[in-house]
Amino acid sequence: MTSNNDSYIIIRNPNNPNQHVRAKLLRHQKIRGEDHEYELEDGTRIRLILDVDNISRPIDPETNRPAINPTTGEPVINISWGFRVMTVYSERALREFGGSNR
Numbered sequence: 031m032t033s034n035n036d037s038y039i040i041i042r043n044p045n046n047p048n049q050h051v052r053a054k055l056l057r058h059q060k061i062r063g064e065d066h067e068y069e070l071e072d073g074t075r076i077r078l079i080l081d082v083d084n085i086s087r088p089i090d091p092e093t094n095r096p097a098i099n100p101t102t103g104e105p106v107i108n109i110s111w112g113f114r115v116m117t118v119y120s121e122r123a124l125r126e127f128g129g130s131n132r
Contacts, residue, residue, distance in 0.1 A: 044088055044097060044106045051097070053086035053108055073120030083110040 036054055043049040066078040086108045088097040097106040 038089075039084065039086055041086065041088060041108050043091070044108065045090075045100060049091070051088050051091050053088040054096075056085045056087055056107075058082075058085050070120075070123075072123045072126065074123045075118045075120075077116045077118075079114040079116065081112050081114055083112065085109050 038052045038054055040050050041053045043051045060082075063080075068076045070076070088106050088108055089095070090097045098104070099106055
C-alpha cells in the first residue's frame with residue numbers, strides 16, 4: 031500500500047471526531063482556478079481566492095485501508111483549505127473614508 035514516495039499527515043478521524051488518524055497526502059494539480067470578484071457601488075473591488083493547502087485520504091485505523099463514508103460507502107477525501115480576501119479600493123472610497131494620504 032505504501033511506496034517510498036508516500037507522505038502522511040495526522041487529521042481528525044472523519045468517522046469519529048474524538049480520534050486522530052493518519053491520512054495519505056495525495057498529489058494534485060490545479061486544473062482551473064476561478065476567483066470570485068465583486069464590485070461595490072463605490073467602485074471598490076473585492077476578490078475571494080480559494081487556497082488549497084493539501085488533499086489527503088484518511089486511513090481507517092481498524093483496517094489500515096482508505097476510510098469509507100459509512101452512510102454512502104464512498105471513499106473519504108480530506109481537504110485543508112482557506113480563503114484569501116483581496117480588496118482594491120477605488121479612488122472614490124479612499125476619498126470618502128479618509129484612507130488617502132493626500
